[in-house]
Amino acid sequence: MVIQVRSQTAEVYLDNNATTVVLDSVAEVVQTVMQNQFANPSSSHIAGVRAKHIVETSRDYARQVLGAGKGQIIFTSGATEGIQTAIVSALINAKQRLLEDDQQQYYLLYGATEHKAVPNTLIHWNEVLGINASIEAIPVDQDGLLDMDFIAQYASKSLIICTMAVNNETGVFQDLAQIEQVIRQHNQQVAWMVDCVQALGKRSLDIANTSIDYAPFSGHKLYAPKGVGLLYVRENRFCTSFIAGGGQENGIRSGTENTSAIAGFGKIFALLLDEKDDTFKSQATLEGYRQRLVDTLRETFPNIVFNHNFAYSVPTTINFSVKGLSSKEVMDLFDAAAIRVSAGSACSSKTTRSFVLDAMQLPDWQSSSAIRLSFGPADSEADIEQYCQAILNIKPALQQACLVLSDAREVEGSPLQTGIIQLKVGDTCSWVYIDPQQKSCVIIDAVNGVAERISRWVRCQSLTVKGIIDTHQRDDSASWMLRQELMEFIPATYRDSQSMGWPNQVDGYLDHHGHHLPYLAVGQYQLARLEGVGMARLDQSLLLMDNGSAQAQVILALVGNLFTPNSLISDQTMAVDSVTFHQSVILIDKLLEEHTIIGCGHDHHHQFVTSLACLKTEIPLFADLIAGDLPQTDDLEQYAQYFNLPSAEVGHAMPGMVDVGEQWQPYTLASNDIRDFLEQHPHACVVDMRECYECDVSDIQSLLALKKPPINIPLSKLAEFVCQNEVDKDAPLLLICRTGNRSLLGCKVLMRLGFHQVYNIGGGIALYHSKMY
Numbered sequence: 001m002v003i004q005v006r007s008q009t010a011e012v013y014l015d016n017n018a019t020t021v022v023l024d025s026v027a028e029v030v031q032t033v034m035q036n037q038f039a040n041p042s043s044s045h046i047a048g049v050r051a052k053h054i055v056e057t058s059r060d061y062a063r064q065v066l067g068a069g070k071g072q073i074i075f076t077s078g079a080t081e082g083i084q085t086a087i088v089s090a091l092i093n094a095k096q097r098l099l100e101d102d103q104q105q106y107y108l109l110y111g112a113t114e115h116k117a118v119p120n121t122l123i124h125w126n127e128v129l130g131i132n133a134s135i136e137a138i139p140v141d142q143d144g145l146l147d148m149d150f151i152a153q154y155a156s157k158s159l160i161i162c163t164m165a166v167n168n169e170t171g172v173f174q175d176l177a178q179i180e181q182v183i184r185q186h187n188q189q190v191a192w193m194v195d196c197v198q199a200l201g202k203r204s205l206d207i208a209n210t211s212i213d214y215a216p217f218s219g220h221k222l223y224a225p226k227g228v229g230l231l232y233v234r235e236n237r238f239c240t241s242f243i244a245g246g247g248q249e250n251g252i253r254s255g256t257e258n259t260s261a262i263a264g265f266g267k268i269f270a271l272l273l274d275e276k277d278d279t280f281k282s283q284a285t286l287e288g289y290r291q292r293l294v295d296t297l298r299e300t301f302p303n304i305v306f307n308h309n310f311a312y313s314v315p316t317t318i319n320f321s322v323k324g325l326s327s328k329e330v331m332d333l334f335d336a337a338a339i340r341v342s343a344g345s346a347c348s349s350k351t352t353r354s355f356v357l358d359a360m361q362l363p364d365w366q367s368s369s370a371i372r373l374s375f376g377p378a379d380s381e382a383d384i385e386q387y388c389q390a391i392l393n394i395k396p397a398l399q400q401a402c403l404v405l406s407d408a409r410e411v412e413g414s415p416l417q418t419g420i421i422q423l424k425v426g427d428t429c430s431w432v433y434i435d436p437q438q439k440s441c442v443i444i445d446a447v448n449g450v451a452e453r454i455s456r457w458v459r460c461q462s463l464t465v466k467g468i469i470d471t472h473q474r475d476d477s478a479s480w481m482l483r484q485e486l487m488e489f490i491p492a493t494y495r496d497s498q499s500m501g502w503p504n505q506v507d508g509y510l511d512h513h514g515h516h517l518p519y520l521a522v523g524q525y526q527l528a529r530l531e532g533v534g535m536a537r538l539d540q541s542l543l544l545m546d547n548g549s550a551q552a553q554v555i556l557a558l559v560g561n562l563f564t565p566n567s568l569i570s571d572q573t574m575a576v577d578s579v580t581f582h583q584s585v586i587l588i589d590k591l592l593e594e595h596t597i598i599g600c601g602h603d604h605h606h607q608f609v610t611s612l613a614c615l616k617t618e619i620p621l622f623a624d625l626i627a628g629d630l631p632q633t634d635d636l637e638q639y640a641q642y643f644n645l646p647s648a649e650v651g652h653a654m655p656g657m658v659d660v661g662e663q664w665q666p667y668t669l670a671s672n673d674i675r676d677f678l679e680q681h682p683h684a685c686v687v688d689m690r691e692c693y694e695c696d697v698s699d700i701q702s703l704l705a706l707k708k709p710p711i712n713i714p715l716s717k718l719a720e721f722v723c724q725n726e727v728d729k730d731a732p733l734l735l736i737c738r739t740g741n742r743s744l745l746g747c748k749v750l751m752r753l754g755f756h757q758v759y760n761i762g763g764g765i766a767l768y769h770s771k772m773y
């Protein structure tokens with residue numbers, strides 16, 4: 001589906017497993033019913049009789065398509081409601097059995113890859129109804145197919161067995177005949193629910209010829225409106241009134257029928273029944289479409305892996321991972337290119353993983369990089385052509401940003417990845433400085449989660465690696481591994497290194513505040529070493545310096561875990577040597593200006609960087625420390641007393657920790673007010689916080705009708721932006737990103753560092769021109 005969004009570029013919609021557009025022919029029926037046949041189907045006048053006829057005609061069509069025979073078809077609000085009705089019915093029915101035999105352990109089974117609506121409903125009603133059965137996930141194999149032995153083992157003692165026809169993340173379909181055979185061989189009576197939501201229109205169903213007891217369906221997954229679904233209930237199977245009231249839907253689902261949506265759903269069934277209608281494409285055609293999309297994806301992402309076996313999957317779902325790119329990165333890229341796909345997994349702020357792929361025991365990285373692309377069974381040849389073209393269009397941006405290796409060197413005159421880059425994985429920070437002219441770099445505190453990306457940048461730009469250095473010891477350091485991997489890019493003189501990667505051979509020495517410091521030259525800057533400066537004697541701190549001007553200037557101080565942005569000591573305190581720590585703090589205070597930017601190895605509260613000025617105002621203990629009040633001892637007990645901590649907390653807590661996040665609230669603008677704002681603030685600087693590859697595939701300047709292009713500062717370059725100190729801190733800054741989250745974070749970071757007029761666009765680009773009423 002290609003959607004024309006008001007005043008924006010066309011969107012390529014490839015998230016049909018989440019929901020579908022309402023087909024024109026369906027929308028027409030819905031509107032007609034809403035406006036002309038709107039009577040209550042329970043009314044006895046002629047208008048009511050007509051409305052009732054619409055509902056019954058839809059039911060009849062559904063019955064024919066599903067092969068429902070004499071089973072019941074109950075219209076619901078969607079599949080989640082159907083799942084409730086099915087599970088509550090099965091559990092209430094089984095309760096009698098429980099009363100007769102309260103010694104027996106009973107089970108509620110569900111497939112491990114089931115939609116969350118199923119296990120969560122089982123958990124909820126098992127508790128509410130006091131069933132107290134044990135809820136067990138049926139494991140799946142690497143293809144996502146259910147373990148038949150497990151079902152055989154538990155079926156006889158199960159009260160309900162929930163399986164699904166087609167998985168929503170992978171499109172994997174189950175062999176229902178085989179499942180039925182195993183279930184019924186062991187238990188003729190157990191309730192069997194099959195979630196058929198993703199099967200409608202994609203797999204043929206002949207339900208009444210099976211012993212499936214309950215089968216929920218949902219209208220919005222196949223071009224009908226949201227808010228309508230149905231539940232098939234096998235003939236003579238117990239079904240309780242889940243919503244009691246006026247007695248509609250045979251007394252099982254009360255409430256005035258959603259006649260227009262039911263009519264729309266009915267239209268879908270009518271199309272499926274009409275042999276002459278070609279709205280829904282044949283299996284062979286859809287498989288051909290899948291192949292074209294797969295070929296296009298392979299061409300765009302050379303490192304792509306498909307996460308399911310196409311032999312067991314409906315053709316409309318393609319789940320893939322790109323080595324080295326997280327789901328979020330690929331999602332952001334696709335979204336910026338106006339291609340809507342899904343992360344194929346539950347998103348949380350810290351980790352994005354797919355429980356479905358985890359259940360299939362796919363490698364870790366595949367699960368955390370999973371993307372689901374789902375087209376619709378009504379898509380046309382022309383639609384597929386447009387999808388392929390849109391996907392291919394993002395290839396240059398990928399190469400430009402070194403997100404894929406392949407033939408990236410062909411990209412001419414591009415800035416690629418350069419300058420000071422801060423890479424964050426959870427709470428940890430890694431740092432890279434890449435000089436664009438001399439094509440050399442230093443890599444500091446590389447951790448596992450970012451090593452692959454850094455390696456790609458080096459290879460993609462053929463960089464000379466002057467050093468791969470750690471400021472302190474850490475378990476997740478990837479420096480050794482990177483050094484082996486990038487050996488060919490490290491000149492022989494810099495290969496021999498001391499502990500933590502500082503090369504034996506340096507480029508020279510510089511003097512700074514009376515200290516004679518060894519340095520590595522990286523383009524216009526020098527990276528100078530402060531040996532033994534940190535939390536322990538073996539630690540080191542690094543100063544990125546500009547020695548070109550009359551007085552050497554520290555651009556960025558990298559102090560490892562000596563500080564974290566809003567606490568005095570990070571949680572890595574096991575290796576603390578308090579004397580070294582204290583002396584290091586005093587020395588840093590002497591060597592840096594108040595506002596010199598300090599980069600750390602950890603950043604627990606997304607402050608990104610800090611400075612002596614921030615530390616002094618935010619952390620009262622810091623001032624005491626500078627004044628020399630710290631006990632000169634290695635005794636952790638005494639150390640704990642100093643920070644007023646129970647000794648058990650030393651090593652876990654972060655002494656001096658102050659939460660400074662909440663106090664920074666930027667001015668928030670609605671996206672529709674951007675134009676007025678820019679008229680009132682003609683000198684405002686618009687800052688695009690998205691990654692460069694997102695900017696490359698979307699023209700935000702024309703979208704927002706900006707007079708000049710915005711400056712691009714992704715979060716990884718925020719530190720560089722503040723280090724450069726080129727923008728007036730009193731000038732208005734208008735930050736924007738995809739949904740308003742990154743820009744909000746950027747606003748808080750900048751306000752904390754002294755920028756006074758920082759504005760955020762609430763909801764980001766996503767809500768631009770989306771006002772409805």
Ligand code: PLP
Pocket residue numbers: 017018077078079080081115117164166167168195197198217218219229
């Ligand atoms: N089951 C599956 C497999 C689904 O994909 C979905 C929707 O995402 C549901 C159940 C829930 O359906 P509904 O949104 O109609 O409640």
